[in-house]
Amino acid sequence: MKPLSDVVSRMLFYKRVFNEKGCPQELVQVSKDILKKCGGIPLAIISIASLLANNHEMKTKDQWYALLNSIGRGLTEDCGLEQMKKILLFSYYDLPSYLKPCLLYLSIFPEDHKIMKGKLIWRWISEGLVYSEKQETDLYGLGNNYFNELVNRSMIQPICIDDREDKQACRVHDMVLDLICSLSSEENFVTILDGTGRKMPNLVRRLSIQNSKMDVDISRMAHMRSITIFTNKVVGKLLDISSFQVLRVLDFEGCDISDIGYVGDLLHLRYLGLRYTHVEDLPTEIGKLQFLLTLDLRGTKIKVLPSSVVHLRRLMCLHVDYHMKLPSGISNLVSLEVLGTMMMFDKDLNAVKELGHLTKLRVLQVYYHVDEILDKALMRSLSNLYKLDSLDIYVRGGEINFLSEDWVPPLQLRRLAFSLPSSWFKTLPSWINASSLSLLTYLHIKVVKVSSEAIQLIGMLPALCVLEIMDISKFYEERVVEMSALSSVALFPCATECHFLCIGAVPSMFPRGAAPRLKHLGFTFSAKWITRENIDLCMCHLPSLERVEVKVIKEEASDREVYEAKVVLRAAAEDHPNHPVLDLH
Template sequence: MEFAIGALSSLLPKLHDLLREEYNLQKGAKKNLQFLERELESMHIALHKVGNVPLDQLDEQVRIWARDIRELSYDMEDVIDTFLVRVEGRHPHQPRSSKDLVKRMVKLFKKGNTHRQILEELKDIKDRIKEVAKRRERYNVAIVSPATTMIDARLRALYAKTTDLVGIDMATNDLIMRFTNGGDGMPTRQQKVVSIVGFGGLGKTTVAKAVYDKLKGQFECAAFVSVSRNPDLKKVLKGILCELDKGRHMSIHNSACDEKQLIDQLRDFLQGKRYFIVIDNIWDIISWNIIRCALDESDIGSCILTTTRNNDIADRVRGWSYRLQPLSHENSKILFYRRIFGSEDKCPKTIIEVSTKILKKCGGVPLAIVSISSLLANKLDNVTEWSNICDCIGSGLENDNDMNGMRKILSLSYYDLPSHLKTCLLDLSTFPEDYEIRKDRLIWRWIAEGFVQPGKMANNLFELGESYFFELINRSMIHPVEMDEQGRAQACRMHDMVLDLICSLSREENFVNISRGVEESTFWRSKIRRLSLQENIRANMNMAQVRSFTIFSSAISSMPSLSCFHVVRVLDLEGCDLKGCGHLNLRYIANLIHLRYLGLRHTFVDELPENIRRLQFLQTLDLSRTLIEELPSGIVQLRQLMCLSVNYNTRLPNGLRNMTSLEVLETVRVDEDSTDIVKDLGLLSQLRVVHIDFNLQRWEGLGERVGKALVESLNSLQKIQSLEITDFSGEDEHMKEGWVPPPRLRRFVMWTASSVSTWISPASLLLLSYLDIEVHKIEGNDIQILGMLPSLRHLWLGASGHLQELPVEERFMVSADAFPCARVCKFFNFVTVPSMFPRGAMPRVEHLEFCLRPSRFFTDGDFDLSDLGMGHLPSLDRVVINLHSERADSKEDVGEVEKGLRHAAGVHPNYPSIDVRHH
């Protein structure tokens, strides 16, 4: 599903399922559904074409026609879903598949009053579709494909004056060094391929042109050619030939050569020649592979420079990738003030504060700085106008030519996205500027709205949505933050200029209506489908058609009554203090029968209504950081719930075994009254993420039974990727002897085990990347066992109780190939020294934390200061040492050890930071 096609992607499968049961349908309903399916399939194809055409290339009649079809699809899905909800609502205690729902809906069709109502609704939509089709025919509305060529909005980057360029010297010099001095370690005669990659508007073309201008004279021939988003490859190949030798190939553009002939001509021309060719703005790897065929690969010192916005393409070009960085704040100021005032020291004092805010929003992107400065150049002494423009950046409201020009450049990246990613990106316009958006929150919202549809391989929806998230990062559309142990982003932020673009597109197509304080609801269309309240508004709004509602704490006083919502699928109230929102009656939530996503995280609510069981379509329920102590018993009847997130002290009711769709369960509290929950877990076969918190005041008499039930349940859960078991103080013999970890386990946390268990086997834990474990006793070979885990990147290993020290004969023996992938290693509450890890071990460890006892370095100690050396750990960046002193330790001895530690860090080639903590 995408914004250009409304609800068609999720609607068509529902119609198809209904028609598979057509022999049970009464005649009128059957004919209407068949007509609607045929029409909507045709419209689906047509709207896919519309979605690929930039807005400025679309005929106005086509835009109106597409808008009408989208609105119809939303209304029709609301009708179908309403009756699906009614079907399920009749028998909420019985689990049903989607096929069961369809069969029961067909039976409902056959009932008198319901049948007439459905027929009336479907007939109304059928009539509206016919009217839209007639209007298209009447006004001869033709759908065009996107143009393969257009005026290149980046042309001015190719012809910028050298004196206008700011902050590109470092990037230019780095690239020149790569090409001329063998900076990448390759012989200077070997052909070199370098790809500049970065966000749209970052200056890739400008830097590439600067490098080209400085180096082209050193080669026998050179060419600089730009590639469009939908390239005419024959034109590109002809352009390369013409640039290489204008005299010889002046008339090449008039020739009728096909691609193969042009490739052959290029290879013949380049054979034996040392060349420098720049291919600017590559959008897809297929185009690059065709161009690459034409470029001679002889090792005579030729160089190829490419630019792209896509990280994946840069990697697949198979050269060296150069990630272009934004301008520094200082260079941003120079460029900004020079463009407006002619010099960076001529900015009036009255403008400095607001200009600083504007530059922050530009984020070091030259295109943004140049566009905004052009907009402000004729408003030199008007602080109010500067402030107004500053407020508009990120809202998509400013319509000046310079802003539109910038959006056009950025929109190239948007229109290059596949249809499903366009939708997901537009959904991010829901969030304010500089807002950190959690990955899981986004993905579950996308699933709830139907933006993530299973493919032919029946992909897991969350994992499919996760691939969408990472692809948006890969294409430089969102900025990754909060990296996990695998180096994968757990959240993202939007660049203000991308936010401005998608807000503009969103407003144009009525995708999301946004209240930011600079936009009043009078600009909104009559039907609001998605609403984001970021600032308080005065106007009354019609919520009847709202499918997604998100509100932020700054707008909480504008929170409408829940009774206003009729078809809402996403209700996201995260971060709002609902305890202080007296007019909000949460008991009405149970009437929102279309609801798929309910986000109450950090809202301070203290209870849910018992009749929440009515939300039979609910997929995500986020109750983290609330005040809820006990969930209502009806929660276990939510059989489509895939994600349930609650606090560690929230009690779950009995009957967890009924929630067979659950994939994420955080956190399961186990106390004396709920030990049966451990047994129920084994029946939730879809679980990927689970956190179990034991809150047993007495283990005697329960430990054996709970431990056995836990192992039996865990052995049934073969899809687990992340498992946390906390406050487990009972017997873990069953874990050590009977648990076989699932093959996809990536993250494991356990507090507290008796020892590093025998189940920790490098051969069976091939994907384990995060291990956080506390044990009663550390043994001599424990670290070696953990060091052999092939994918381990983050290790936290601690001993419970007092600081543990192994005798000399049991010192850790670690092999030189231990911890091959580890980035973070933290050892707590037992004595460790760097010399225990020989050269070759921990080659990638950046953060190392360990414990020492100073007394072991002096009289009768088994360490000396040479054991503190860290030079054999090549990637070290940060060291934390916990010094556990005894009363008998003199200040001089403690000081000597600390001095030795600081010396070891000081002579390390990386000069890692060091933090010595005294205990």
């Protein structure tokens, strides 16, 4: 990658350090000198800027010069890589004590590996890297703060795959990974076996196996706390897992294994990751793991969980697939904070009632078949879950009736999704309003007939970032409902992404000043509308627009009108100062 120009380097540096305030005159020269030593290398610029920006108070001029002098000759000479490492070391040593081990822990993962945020935080908790002496502390929330702090310090690169927490991830820059792998080795924090001839220490604490072609000395692993395997042909051939009696983390995700009968002997286990393995049966002895915090069974061949699972009273995170049958007695899992995905297709009234006892749940995903007997019980159970901040309900069978107009959503609900196309609300529920859902950031919903008033009410949600709404009455007819202009410039204040399916929410629906942060807009457009004299497709008043997705519906239009509609839409996108990407379907 070519070095950045002086102008671009300065813009990147100033934006990170000073935001929109601009550089104070007394720091202009020292900023130039620091940027010169960064040599136009983006990682160096961001790392130094993050170091200077991270404290709550602006560093003094003397502190800026102290940092400048400590960098050395900079990246403008032949020793650029060594100086880059030195710059990164400044960032590492500037980390508070609680963040250093969390960063070193990332050396477990291979180069360019997509590290899922939720998984990482649960592993941090299982290893004791995230802890609090106060019993009622939200450990996941604390771990989330640690993750965000590493992002803000530019030590990790965030990847937003989806709004859901379990779909967010990060990567580690190659040079940062090289540094933390080196530090982890020096401190005997993580042992990496990747086929590069790394020396194995006398005492292995955490083992990351990234290549199966190697010799493994089991005698050095008696006190091993963590095993993560990224390759096959290791378990049962090179490693006797049952001999690692103090193991806390066992992560087999993606490995070709089927037999885990020994896990019942690993009494100290906190994290068991079996996602995308060939495991068909979970041993009854799983109930002996009284310290287990996370159990991930997604993508396995397990159909029924053993009854002993309900004895895991410390379990905080349980990931299952919707086809897996949970045993009766799940109300005993009193520590559970994350449950996905619970199936309720077999009219099990007791299971629905037991769900209401899991009052610590923050994240819930439920598959549910519309049933009059269960409807009221499910609403009562959901009403008890006052800590929920993420709720995904996959409903089969038609109209959603169990969430009546009387339902009061949890105050801190941030995500609400009804994703299956086979379920809908007759009208927009009255509890979807600014006072009941003041923190909601994500909404996915289908309504039989969407009105302009409904869009107006949704637009008043003060924190809403992502919206996906469909008019289900038009979906099967391949038609579109027309929307009139919204009445307030204060609508959609935080929205960054809005998808209106089977809804003609053309850009001119938004008055100037509304949706100031909207980056991605999707809507349906009837080609017949192009014949109207007053059709307005201008999108220049949406200042943040980056992508526009339009499904053009032919309805009664001619091929010529369809062609003209697409031409006009392209011209409207081209007229926008941002030249947003236009996807026409």
